[in-house]
Amino acid sequence: MQIDDDNICFKGLNNVFASLYNNEIEIDEQYIASICGAASMLNLESVLEKCQIQLADYLRDKEKLLICLRLSDRYGFVKRMKEAINVLKYMFCHFCLDETFLRGLQKSWLITLFSQQFVCVRESEMDLYRAIRNWIYLTECPYARLGDENSIALFFESSFFNRHKYFDLLRLLRVSHLVSLQSNLKLIRGDGIIPRKLLKNVICDQWQMLLRSEETTTGFPEVIDDNEFYASCYRFGRAGISPLSRITWRRLGYFFGVDLLVTYDQGYLRLARNGSMAPTQHQISVKHVDIMKLHYRCIVCADNGVVLLDTQKQSKTFNLDRNVELGKFKLPPNGQKISITSFLSSICTDSSTDLLLGRIDVLGGGN
Template structure:
């Protein structure tokens, strides 16, 4: 015997299934009959040399047409409307999909067509379609699409998409370098990336300078079409030839072709470039940076060194997020596969020889003073502070974040040769290669005297 309760459930389930099928077939019928065939049309829309026989009742779902038909506009009484299309991103195919979306429940968006469709949806004020375009774009951000998506997000007011593109660029600009992507980066966008404390730097700040040098070369010589491995050498040769065209003491950024890039290079953290001898020599040789900038940084670093040596500056005493974000050293490392690693980042770090170890899913900082040979000076102060933020990330083949972890901003006090676990990854899923990025501040911010403030005002 078939129990009544199961029979009731069976009937209910079949009615639900039939209702779904009926709704789908109704939606399909409306789209094919009313939209594609234009049956019972009461208005004709003309644009870009094409015509659509549509229905006012459906068009009123669009804010654009709703305003047109509800007011005292002359178009409200017309049965043929010629649309002016001011946006060059809009084409016939995009209008076809946008108009068709008014007659159906779901729209399949082709990522290669999404910008044109977003432009059409924005003009017609189709909020649902705009949102769907934004979600499609977020899911398809990669090296080929990120710049066009970022620009479109700004044009059409998609703030969350713009933020997503910026995050992708901060994560991938240095970790997955690509000639075609670098070519597309505008001056304003590059300025945002280089100034950010969230830029995922690989190796040290000198590598940010090198990336900027390659980017500036590609902006000035956009026809260059070589490989990434040849790019730096080509840039060096090109700038070396230009150097001869200017008088002594004139840097490339002070020349007419270089002046457009001044605002971007200002955001380099030069104090962490000149602290390494090899890097400082390259910067001097290139002649890109104004001598004034460099002399100011040399002076700043010299006084910081004297404070660490003679005033016994033990390092930052408190977390000042703004100070850390604006002035911290940015550096990073790629771990190709799981294993044991130990490294230090090059440069003079005010007697703080920091060793970083990754082992058994622990990341450990050690203040080295006596146990291992060091390439720089070592402070023997009983205690030293360091302010830092540690971030880990893995990416898929399109540069999308798979997993990430951050320790947030912290201050660590270490005695001589003391080591400290700064991150325990435990059982967390790790995907290799694993990228580690750190922000460091070794010395406490210099306290300005009243005289310094007066001098700053005079300079302003």
């Protein structure tokens, strides 16, 4: 018998053959990949269905999640694949810095992930850029390690890097949301992953949006649909927070003159527009409009992927220097750390320039 599936081993194949006689099968976690391969080769749908059911237990563990993704993709477990991607969009903020996890990802999974309506971030949109950047580096240089920024920079400057190979993934980055900090812009320019021609277009659009914001006193729009909100909202957050802590953090980067402070206090989450504290170096100006409507969504997750709070998209009026409660939630058991991601929009940004990454002529334009 010729076996083309490298997942199949003697033990797994033997278990599958035994199931033909016993009409039942015990799926050992150690051999689940082999059992899936053998059942697929023999076209045993009932065994494949049992494997898919067992993979449901793999969704809350980082290492097992990769196994679930790999087996679901290879053997056509569509339902389990959708569930795995759904878990990943909440948990990516925990995994985006993990070298081993990044090595285990495939481009098609990342494309599916970044095509979702939202992805939770560790600090900002740059988390997604860095994850793609590091994943490309690890994929092209399988024996390299993360941590040596000089080696990573040299790789992207070299002729070995071909961005055309990854444009279907790169086009999913919201470039306009990456350039709100000078340090981010410097890194992106240095990498050369995103063409400079595109960056110039984005920066030009950002300047127009800045002028639009400065000439507006009330903030707009009053109503925003879901598609517009998720296309324009800015993401920022924190990960690895002790649930018993009391912390406050400020969103870094220019946000059209709106200075935001998030406060977490043992299960309570609040947001305030800062007006009394001195502006930071990251704020060109702070709007001192007394009342402004902000559109937001906040998601809090435990380390194991359980969603503790999801406000869904809401709109509220925010006064200067007044806390607005975003939500409260029950603390996770066993002291599990939490992640908090906020999606905020005070103005509809024009993300049309981001779509330029999908145009072959721009990508083919070199710098």
